[in-house]
Amino acid sequence: MSETLLSAHELSVRFGGVLAVNKVSFDVRRGEVFTLIGPNGAGKTTVFNLISRLYTPTTGSIQFEGKPLSRVPPHQVAGLGIARTFQNIELFEHATVLQNLLIGRHIHHPRSLWRELLFTNRVREAERQTRHKVEEVIDFLDLAHYRDTLVAGLPYGVRKVVELARALATEPKLLLLDEPSSGLNAEETNDMAFWIQDIQKDLGITVLMVEHDMSLVSKVSDRVLAMNQGERVAMGSPAEVQADAAVIEAYLGTADDASSLRRPVA
Numbered sequence: 001m002s003e004t005l006l007s008a009h010e011l012s013v014r015f016g017g018v019l020a021v022n023k024v025s026f027d028v029r030r031g032e033v034f035t036l037i038g039p040n041g042a043g044k045t046t047v048f049n050l051i052s053r054l055y056t057p058t059t060g061s062i063q064f065e066g067k068p069l070s071r072v073p074p075h076q077v078a079g080l081g082i083a084r085t086f087q088n089i090e091l092f093e094h095a096t097v098l099q100n101l102l103i104g105r106h107i108h109h110p111r112s113l114w115r116e117l118l119f120t121n122r123v124r125e126a127e128r129q130t131r132h133k134v135e136e137v138i139d140f141l142d143l144a145h146y147r148d149t150l151v152a153g154l155p156y157g158v159r160k161v162v163e164l165a166r167a168l169a170t171e172p173k174l175l176l177l178d179e180p181s182s183g184l185n186a187e188e189t190n191d192m193a194f195w196i197q198d199i200q201k202d203l204g205i206t207v208l209m210v211e212h213d214m215s216l217v218s219k220v221s222d223r224v225l226a227m228n229q230g231e232r233v234a235m236g237s238p239a240e241v242q243a244d245a246a247v248i249e250a251y252l253g254t255a256d257d258a259s260s261l262r263r264p265v266a
């Protein structure tokens with residue numbers, strides 16, 4: 001589990017007068033669940049947006065599988081094997097679960113228009129593989145019951161799982177989860193923890209997550225990086241980071257409740 005999949009080196013991003021991320025470095029190892037925590041405005045989402053290439057670092061660099069991400073345009077990031085979910089779910093509301101997964105996969109594995117039009121054997125085979133993969137993911141995440149339901153008619157908790165499914169259907173090497181528990185109740189958050197563990201253990205996918213809910217963080221994370229005001233504050237196991245004086249101080253100094261850091265693990 002020690003091979004590095006993604007490496008961020010001295011990342012900094014400035015938005016006008018705000019230094020959103022300041023010289024942050026970390027490595028994500030293949031096969032682990034690596035979590036970014038920190039109070040509001042710490043720079044966590046900005047780090048995610050740097051990895052998705054929505055933002056370009058002011059200074060510093062990111063390597064994925066040993067190659068620099070800096071010249072990869074955002075629409076090609078998924079093709080490298082990086083998929084993400086969003087804090088606010090982004091699905092096609094008026095399409096079914098199955099259609100959302102198929103669309104997601106097509107967007108991320110575009111094919112030649114001419115080949116599509118001629119409907120060659122290769123296209124037919126790719127189409128068969130897509131169907132197979134999508135059905136596999138639907139089964140894996142227990143979504144068969146909702147397969148042909150419009151997303152607009154689904155409860156919020158199920159939509160979160162559909163978003164996860166859409167990301168998995170692209171067969172990522174690295175899965176970026178932006179606050180997977182946001183909007184979920186305690187039971188749904190518990191289920192989300194199981195899905196993340198299954199994704200890591202059964203599918204062998206590396207997960208990089210931003211999360212506020214410390215019970216979820218403790219349950220699934222191998223390592224945690226704590227940020228505050230754009231800077232790296234601490235890194236280690238969930239227990240080490242939660243006990244770190246600088247981390248407790250960072251939470252106490254903001255509107256976020258430091259007691260959430262000590263929430264017992266269910």
Ligand SMILES: Nc1ncnc2c1ncn2[C@@H]1O[C@H](COP(=O)(O)OP(=O)(O)OP(=O)(O)O)[C@@H](O)[C@H]1O
Binds near residue numbers: 015039040045046047
């Ligand atoms: N596109 C942007 N333009 C200007 N400032 C930005 C932009 N994106 C983020 N910021 C600023 O950068 C800082 C870090 O924001 P970021 O969203 O990364 O924090 P966060 O840790 O994800 O917070 P939260 O937990 O609230 O989502 C904040 O001060 C924010 O206002």
